[in-house]
Amino acid sequence: MKNLRNLLASTVILFTSLTVSAQTADEIINKYFENIGGKEKLSKINGFKMNLVSNYNGMEIPIEIFNDKTGKMYVKVNFQGKEITQLAFDGKTGWSTNFMTMKPEKLDSETTENMLSQIYDFPDPFYNYKDKGYKVEFLGKETKEGTECFKIKLTKTPITVAGKKEENVVFYYFDAENYVPIMTESEVKEGPSKGQMSTSTMGDYQEVDGMFFPFTMNQGGQEMTVKSISINPTVDAKAFEMKVE
Incomplete structure (x- = not known):
């Protein structure tokens, strides 16, 4: 009987801790949406266009x-x-420009499959995450960039790497005061850096049409500054087409 009581008590504690964790994660996410303009405005976004400048070896390179x-x-x-389409995807076919030959090349089927899975990240990975089959987990507090943060683990749709399905996890660090992400971490799945953590930072949130977006970013040591963001812009369909000469 004593063992049974202990088992029941342990089960209650485990269930309670999982519930509190899930509620805390949802509270952080809901506060985040509230602070960047609200889920209603987010739901009306059909597309983004961002113009930014990347600092590369002292040169400023415009990117759209x-x-x-x-x-x-x-x-x-x-x-x-010279304008170069570094990467494009028309919803079915992905392609990139080979910087050696300066000719467009179709992406392999595996990369295309992974790009298709990223559709669910729009307009925000946390938006209606349960409907997408994503999972979130609150992992407590950590200090990043000198800022106290809430750490949330986001598990998304698995990706394919070398023919095998791999877990697709991103760790988000939300500023504990402003409830906006200031850093993300994810594991590199292939290449020379395989197994290492890739880190991206973001900050300087500014308002655009009633929504707030980060205007400074650093990804893999590459600094980027956003110059402008357009919401629901009109874009020529030819911009996504692979031009074969």
Whole structure:
């Protein structure tokens, strides 16, 4: 009987801790949405266009990024006065520009499959995350960049790496005062840095049409400053097409 009481007590404690953890994660996420403008405004966003500048070896390189709810996206780089489509996806086919030949090349099926899974990240990975099959977990507090943060583990749709399904996890660090992400961490799944953690930081949140977005970012040591953000812009469909000469 004593063992049974102990088992029941342990079960109650475990269930309670899981419930509190889930509620805490949802509270943080809901506060985040509230602080950046609200879920209602977020739900009306069909597409983003962002113009930014990347600092590369002392040079400022203009970059234009677009993505929308259908999965269409492109990344255009202006290098020495020439516009280059670094990456594009029309919702079905992905392609990139080979910087050696300067010719477009179709992405392999595995990369395309992974890009399709990223459609669910729009307009925000946490938006209706349960409907997407994503999971969140509150992991407590940590200090990052000298700032006390809430650490949340976001588990998304698995990705395919070398023909095998791999766990797709991103750790988010929310500023404990302002409830906005200031850093993310995720494991590198392939290449020379495989197994290491890739870190991205973001800050300087500014208002655009009633919504707040980070205007400074650093990804893999590459600093980027946002110059402008357009919400629901009109984009020519040809911008996503792979041009074969």
